[in-house]
Amino acid sequence: xxxxxxxxxxxxxxxxxxxxxxxxxxxxxxxxxxxxxxxxxxxxxxxxxxxxxxxxxxxxxxxxxxxxxx
Amino acid sequence: xxxxxxxxxxxxxxxxxxxxxxxxxxxxxxxxxxxxxxxxxxxxxxxxxxxxxxxxxxxxxxxxxxxxxxxxxxxxxxxxxxxxxxxxxxxxxxxxxxxxxxxxxxxxxxxxxxxxxxxxxxxxxxxxxxxxxxxxxxx
Numbered sequence: 001x002x003x004x005x006x007x008x009x010x011x012x013x014x015x016x017x018x019x020x021x022x023x024x025x026x027x028x029x030x031x032x033x034x035x036x037x038x039x040x041x042x043x044x045x046x047x048x049x050x051x052x053x054x055x056x057x058x059x060x061x062x063x064x065x066x067x068x069x070x
Numbered sequence: 071x072x073x074x075x076x077x078x079x080x081x082x083x084x085x086x087x088x089x090x091x092x093x094x095x096x097x098x099x100x101x102x103x104x105x106x107x108x109x110x111x112x113x114x115x116x117x118x119x120x121x122x123x124x125x126x127x128x129x130x131x132x133x134x135x136x137x138x139x140x141x142x143x144x145x146x147x148x149x150x151x152x153x154x155x156x157x158x159x160x161x162x163x164x165x166x167x168x169x170x171x172x173x174x175x176x177x178x179x180x181x182x183x184x185x186x187x188x189x190x191x192x193x194x195x196x197x198x199x200x201x202x203x204x205x206x207x208x209x
Contacts, residue, residue, distance in 0.1 A: 028142070028163070034124040035136035042127070050127055057120045058139030058146045064112030065089040065104060065159040 030055055073101025076180045080158075084172040086165065088144070089113065090158040092180060100154070100180070117148045117157035138166055145169075151177040 030046040032054040044051035071079075073092045080090055081103055092100040093114045102110035125134045139146045140162075147158045147169055156173050 028140075030139075030141045032124070032137065032139045033166075034127070034134055036128060037133035037135050054120060054123055054137075054139060055141065057116050057123060058141060059143070061113050061116035061120065061139075061146045061157065062141065062144050062159055064109055064116055067109050067112070 032058065071179045071182055073180055076176050077101050077103050079179065080172055080176040084169065086160045086169055087158045087172070088160055090156060090173075090176070091117070092154065092156050092176070093117070095153045095155065113157055113159070117146070117155065120146065120148055121150065121155070136170060138170070140166075147173055149173040149177060154180060 032044045035041045091102040104110045137148045145160045
């Protein structure tokens, strides 16, 4: 009985871990990657001040491109 | 190659690109895959602001060459090559490297000389034969 409970505990722990891992993979955060002439690249993730300035402009660009022609 | 042809080639080779606009550093639209000038100018204005805001994070000498903004609705790409720029939009989760490669190729093609027809070995041999027939003394 104790072995069975132990096995159930391990299985439920593994399932919960898999679920949380997959959920974290599925949730991609909005971000902006900026590449400079010197070869460097900076990535600004949603929540950072720089990203919060750039992402609304990017959304405007998407909206402009997807706006139906008048 | 002109802008319209370069954009037609771009959308043909890259199925991920939904819309693309070629523009100058002054914001003038050179070519677009979008219907309507307003939509193209809207995309150019936003892309220009994206470049300016990105450059301001680096200060002096921080010349931006590429920007990719990834959102859950889609991605925006901007690539700079000298005075010419291209902005493009894709659906969410594009193959970033491939899109950048295609956009850079598009920028290179614009303004490049149209490819000259290659002189084949057969054509060269025919030309030589013709020359030999005219001046048999040279052979």
